[in-house]
Amino acid sequence: MRKVLWAIFLVGMCFCLTISVVQGANEPNLKDKVEGIPVTEVEVEGLEVTPVSYTVKLGSGYFTPSPGVHVDKSLKATNMTDAGSVYCLIQFYQGNCSMDDYYYIKKSGVKVLSYVPENTYYAKVPLAWLDTPPSFVRWIGTLNPEQKVDSTLKKEIDIKPLEKQNIAVTFFEPLTGEDIELLKEIGVDTEIYAGIRGVLIPANRTKILELANLNFVKMITKEPKNELLLDRSAHLISADMVWAKGNTGSGVTVGIIDTGIQHTHPHFAGPDGILGNADDRVTIYDAHDYYDGDEYPEADANDHGVHVAGIVSGSGVYDDRRISGISNETNLVIERVAGLHGFRWPGASSDEIWREILDNDGDGDYFEDSSADIISCSWVSYIEYGAYEEASREVDRVVKGELGREVPVVLAAGNDHQLGIGAIPPSTAKNAITVGACADYRSSDTFCQHIYPPGGRAGPDGRMSYDANNEYVME
Secondary structure (H helix, E strand, O other): OHHHHHHHHHHHHOOOOOOOOOOOOOOOOOOOOOOOOOOOOOOOOOOOOOOOOOOEEEOOEEEOOOOEEEOOOOHHHHOOOOOOEEEEEEEEOOOOOOHHHHHHHHHOOOEEEEEEOOOEEEEEEEHHHHHOOOOOEEEEEOOOHHHHEOHHHHHHHHHOOOOOEEEEEEEOOOOOHHHHHHHHHOOOOOOOOOOOOEEEEEEOHHHHHHHHOOOOEEEEEEOOOOEOOHHHHHHHOOHHHHHHOOOOOOOOEEEEEEOOEOOOOHHHOOOOOOOOOOOOOOOEEEEEEOOOOEOOOEOOOOOHHHHHHHHHHOEEEEOOEEEEOOOOOOEEEEEEOEEOOEEOOOOOOOHHHHHHHHOOOOOOOOOOOOOOOEEEEOOOOOOOOOOOOHHHHHHHHHHOOOOOOOOOEEEEOOOOEOOOOOOOOOOOOOOOEEEOOOOOOOOOOOOOEOOOOOOOOOOOOOOEEEEOOOEEEEO
């Protein structure tokens, strides 16, 4: 039991918590109106208001918008497949969006997507809603193409406009087939799948601005370069102090429900770097592969599940540095539920996926070496932010032992969501361990989640990776 408790602590440390604080300067009442556009005034006279900054901070630069509605409605016809809505920025008066405000605008058909400092959110907004925004909304606006281009990339394409750059294009939401057709119309010939949230392509200045003009494109940056940081982040979260006491997860099996694993990856092997020999550090047990429909959950190259498994239990030497997972002597039982084309599984609310990781050989023995002592799930369902729903209830059943054995479940809170109104199911389970992560700059990362589970505490979720080409990286 003591080994399991230490292993829970180590696995949880992979998503360690931190809190970010936003502060700034106050702005007076909304008095000036945008010509021809009705904007509701906000009366705050006589009230003591906490200072708030209205500077919008993007990778392309900072700006302070004037109050009002500044949306080019022509975007609906040429740049979006959903002609009744538009992606834009919404800024709120006197602080971040409250839960009441959030549900009010949600009922109006507004889909809030992610936070932008200060007091601003990316959102998908019905065009009809723009005519009469509620009084707590200070500003609504769309970005021009150059505001979607990261400042470093912009400098380079301004100097060398004809030279192709390797760029990363991110989207507000997973691509639809219609979105892909629009990309093809402007000459994007890279293989792109529906459901992805970003793509790496080569493009010159003209092509970059064409991409940025598509309303469903969120931001364009230079192709990110991976940094090997896991050895340093382990020290940051004091994992090395736990290791020094002899707690490395030995004798514990961690169940990972994800996109599979590379079975021949040398960082799960022993000193000879070859899996399957007697000196292997880690034993990998196979649960069902729902994606391929077999019993061998092999990951696609550079896959999410490989970096999750590496953060938990990998160990190897890269560039004369020892790179070790946080509980690097735990065994693994791997269940594959997703791949390059998304999820193929019964869903998180199904008993089936949980029973499979608890009893992968189906013999009814939930306490053998191949059965999960802890379950790690680095994904969310995106059903409704903050909701306690079927998948959340199913996780609680797993933790309480209703599926054969009491087992702790460690859940990721989610990525790219800072509303502060709730974690994403199933991480809203009342008996699970829902966690985030921090980086050494101690601020909110691109992939972040403010956690407010029932009775819980807040913190953003950064993303660490373990590359399938034997490299640990921080993205």
